[in-house]
Amino acid sequence: MTVTTRKDWASDQEVKWCPGCGDYSILAAVQLLMPEFGIERSNTVFISGIGCAARFPYYMNTYGVHSIHGRAPTFATGLALTRPDLDIWVVSGDGDALSIGGNHLIHALRRNVNIKILLFNNQIYGLTKGQYSPTSEIGKVTKSSPFGSILSPFNPISLALGAEATFVARSHDMDRNHMMEMMRRAHDHKGSALVEIYQNCNVFNDGAFNEITSKDKRADNLINLLDNEKIIFGQNNDKCVAYDRENGVKIADVSSVGEDEIVVYNSKLDNPALAFAISRLASGPYSPTPVGVFRDVQKSEYGEALRAQSQDAVDKKGRGTLEGLLGSLPTWTVD
Amino acid sequence: MTVKNETLDRIVIRFAGDSGDGMQLTGDRFTESSALFGNDLSTFPNFPAEIRAPAGTIAGVSAFQVHIADHDILTPGDAPNVLVAMNPAALKANVGDLDQDGMLIVNSDSFDERSLNKAGYSSNPLTDDSLKNYRVYEIPMTTLTLEATKETGAKPRDAERSKNFFALGLITWMFNRPFEDTFEWIKKKFANREIVLESNLVAYKAGHAFGETAELFGSSYTVGPAHFTKGTYTNITGNHATALGIVAAGLLSDMEVLLGTYPITPASDILHELSKLRHYNVKTFQAEDEIAGVGAALGASYGGSLGVTTTSGPGVDLKSETVGLAVSLELPLLVIDVQRAGPSTGLPTKTEQGDLLLAMYGRHGESPVPIVAALTPSDCFNAAIEAARIAIKYRTPVILLTDGYLANGSEPWLLPDTSKLEKIDPNFKTEPNHVNSDGTGSFYPYIRDPKTLIRDMAIPGTPGLEHRIGGLEKANEIGSVSYDSLNHELMVTLRNKKIEGIQDDIPLAEVDDPSSDTDILLLGWGSTYGAIAAGARRLRALDKKVAHLQLRHLNPFPKNLEEILSTYETVIVPEINLGQLSKLIAAKYLVSVQSFTKVQGVPFKAAEIERYVLNMIKEN
Structure with missing residues (x-):
């Protein structure tokens, strides 16, 4: 157990996000959380692609790589397969992870390799100065959609669940403790983990999450998923998530449904159907939206399984040597 | 009867x-x-x-x-x-x-x-x-x-x-x-x-x-049996020899090997071979695509393993951005291009040498990459080790060019004495290389060896040497992001000089010129070795004197190449493309060469080399 403080985890680099950017609070949450794990900074690696979020590794006093657009999960996967001793975090944005890097994201999740992916979702392209992203809502007016976006956005949680992710959570940049709890759970999870963080871009998409994250609206519009607890929310605890014949689940008034119709959440279910149904309750951050851990199940971790195969080969054949390598070929000898 | x-x-x-x-x-x-x-x-x-x-x-x-x-x-x-x-x-x-x-x-x-x-x-x-x-x-x-x-x-x-x-x-x-x-x-x-x-x-x-x-x-x-040098032989294809070379490079450097790859003709057999060799400290990762394959390989290299990716031309196209990242980060990476006939899907099972200029120039910005080419199927073993040696030592991506002809063709191979294969030292740093103003130590990732310009490299897990690197331009020595224009020019120049300097670390070119009395040089590279050498034999049997040089190192070229070129009046460059080496030679050394090309998806015949030279002599 190594004792560190938040300060130890901050690099000497000046942070260069726009003043007021949600990324600051995520950085603070990460730097506050790291000491809790009792790990060495030298065994921690932050890897990113391209975008505003991708500058994150420069600000962590750990090992770090700022790679190329969308490819951070691939780089992290190669590192995780060969260095199980490291804590590996991928920091990505909605463009990086869901557009140019979409293929890598779904396969990194499917593979269940030991990397923790923080997806800063601000529903806009920030670094390229304000084009619509794969999570922008229909109708979004941006520089590249002056007449409004006509594309359906991805729901990152639904996407991750469809990609066989074993750990999927959502948080937002206005609640440090909740972010830290989601990251803590992700860190403790064996395998790949995705934490979607609603992050405000105050320059190109300011207030995108106001409907659900502003202090006065949270109680009514944030649905906090807690294992083994009934999903009840609202200022007066008068709303709930109840089972629904057509859609699996629905939002209802507590008073209008029977006690046993209210969903008791369980992120550990092997079948992701309930998690998926819950992820569909909101089509965007404008109506009651679930946050918390959607899914947290234990499956074989790819790196561990691969290493087990290697160990098995060594057990059966012995550790290979150069002489053995050439000696195993069918040969003939000329005297 | x-x-x-x-x-x-x-x-x-x-x-x-x-x-x-x-x-x-x-x-x-x-x-x-x-x-x-x-x-x-x-x-x-x-x-x-x-x-x-x-x-x-x-x-x-x-x-x-x-x-x-x-x-x-x-x-x-x-x-x-x-x-x-x-x-x-x-x-x-x-x-x-x-x-x-x-x-x-x-x-x-x-x-x-x-x-x-x-x-x-x-x-x-x-x-x-x-x-x-x-x-x-x-x-x-x-x-x-x-x-x-x-x-x-x-x-x-x-x-x-x-x-x-x-x-x-x-x-x-x-x-x-x-x-x-x-x-x-x-x-x-x-x-x-x-x-x-x-x-x-x-x-x-x-x-x-x-x-x-x-x-x-x-x-x-x-x-009847041939008179072979004494020793132990096996019959081996180029892809098999390449796979064994990769394993050997891992063992010689004491590094774990991670092959990150995606199936593609005619390279997939390297993946198949390596997948069987888990007990040699080799991991194979069949990725979701070509880009993920090379990305994982580079990630492994960053962690101190030998990252390798195998592919063919279409895959090299896709990997080029990551190869550029490896150039910028200065990390080891072995990219093996088993060339096939292009462009696009082309003739997937047929051979070509069409990717030389792709390997040389196929990235944005000033992005020099060493290139090594194998000459025969069994030579893929040595070429893979040589490419890995340069990658590990110089912390650079290296492109190894083989092709469909070498990959699937086979020949007897006199097994090398493994004790004579040279070790490869990754030389990772474990101590700070910079003293801060307060007397504490820190690690600057782009401090270089003054002679070779190889940068100091420390891998994650090394206490006290935590640092960040990235694809943005880096401040000289320190490695933090720098947008300074003169610093950019300096870094571009340093990276380029480092690659050029590899010239001092590769063998001189040796011309096969038994007569030492000819004006004609046949200059080939890679897999045309056999056909050109056999063509030269035929010509010599007819008392036509020719010299032959087959290049293994294509970037940088051997140090003495310029001098060699100046000794011959006629330089013929046979290639299975439209004259890519010819262009490089002509541009670099300002010499005029005769490009002799064939792009039919099959290798040269010895008789074609012979006929070309005979016709040329006749015309003169």
Whole structure:
């Protein structure tokens, strides 16, 4: 157990996000959380692609790589397969992870390799100065959609669940403790983990999450998923998530449904159907939206399984040597 | 009638049939038994991209050529002396290559009207006299195979598929290969499929017996063993040798190997080979795409492993951004491009040397990458080690160029003395390399060795040396982001000089110039080695003096190349592309070269090199 403080985890680099950017609070949450794990900074690696979020590794006093657009999960996967001793975090944005890097994201999740992916979702392209992203809502007016976006956005949680992710959570940049709890759970999870963080871009998409994250609206519009607890929310605890014949689940008034119709959440279910149904309750951050851990199940971790195969080969054949390598070929000898 | 036995110094045999006829297996097996017999040999498999193109069509023809000799040979042979054609399409696609007076062995059962039509014959070549220049042997192989396998319990449709073993048995008899070797091999290969095993065995025996008793052939032939240097040999393909070279580089550097790759013809066999070798500290990762393959390899390199990715041209296109990242980060990365005919999907199973300029220039910005090329199938072993050595030592991506011809072709390989292979030292830093103003130490990732310009590299897990690197331009030495214009120029120059400086660390070029009295230099690179060297031999046999230089290092070039070029008045550059090395040589050394090119998806023939030089001499 190594004792560190938040300060130890901050690099000497000046942070260069726009003043007021949600990324600051995520950085603070990460730097506050790291000491809790009792790990060495030298065994921690932050890897990113391209975008505003991708500058994150420069600000962590750990090992770090700022790679190329969308490819951070691939780089992290190669590192995780060969260095199980490291804590590996991928920091990505909605463009990086869901557009140019979409293929890598779904396969990194499917593979269940030991990397923790923080997806800063601000529903806009920030670094390229304000084009619509794969999570922008229909109708979004941006520089590249002056007449409004006509594309359906991805729901990152639904996407991750469809990609066989074993750990999927959502948080937002206005609640440090909740972010830290989601990251803590992700860190403790064996395998790949995705934490979607609603992050405000105050320059190109300011207030995108106001409907659900502003202090006065949270109680009514944030649905906090807690294992083994009934999903009840609202200022007066008068709303709930109840089972629904057509859609699996629905939002209802507590008073209008029977006690046993209210969903008791369980992120550990092997079948992701309930998690998926819950992820569909909101089509965007404008109506009651679930946050918390959607899914947290234990499956074989790819790196561990691969290493087990290697160990098995060594057990059966012995550790290979150069002489053995050439000696195993069918040969003939000329005297 | 007694069958004579003639002794030949060399023979080229081509097996040709439908993709499903098992011609590659038949050729492979004949090659193995020739290798065990002690011949020198060289092979050239040539097959379509489709696994099973429509049966009986020209598109579906698969062929395997093997050249065996009692002396040292360099190529799979220009023209086959013997063609085994299992159907009309195989005959039509291959007979044009057959040597004058060559021997043609055909499965006459397959020359029915339907098959003739499919192959595009309007009349039967077996009866219309069009084959009169060849010694034609019509053998009803299907009928004979069915008869032989009657007792095995195999259904006729399955039994018929053993006819390639009938052909193999016949050729084994004809060329006096040891009968038992292949017999035992069949037993082992098909051990788990009783009926298939039985019918293959009896077909093989029947083919062999047919040769002996049919009194059809006036002679059998013996190609005696070659005089090899003493030592232990194996017959090896280029892809197999590449895989072994990768493993060896890992063992020599004491680094774990991670192959991050995506299946692609003709490179996939490297993945297959390495996937079997887990106990050699090798991991293989079949990624979701080409980009993820190289990304994972680079991630592994960052962690202190040897990251390797294998691919062909289309994959190199996709990987180029990551190769550029590796240039910028200055991390080791081995990129193996098994070239195939392009552009685009091109001819996936056919060979080409079309990616030299891609390897050299196929990235944005000033992005120099060392390039190494293998010369022969077995040389892929050494070339892979050399490429890995440069990558690890200089912390740079290196592109190793092989091609479809090397990848699938095979030759005997004198196994190296492994104790003489040089160790590779990754030389990772474990101590701070910079003293801060307060007296504490820190690590600056872009402090360089003043002579080689190799940067200091520390891997994650090293306490106290935490640092960040990225694709943004880095401040010299410190490594933090810098947008300073002069710093950018400095970094671009430093990275370029580092690669140029590798010149001091690679062997000088050695010209094969036995006469030392010629103005003509044949300058090749990579896989054209065999054809050019064999062409040079032919020319010298005609008393035409030529020198030959085959380049293995294409970036940087060997230090003495400029001097060598200045010694010869005529420099001929044969290439399987439209003249890519020619351009590099002409641009760099301002010398005029004669580009001699061929882009047909097949390698040069020795005779083509010979003819080109003879014509040139005549014209002058």
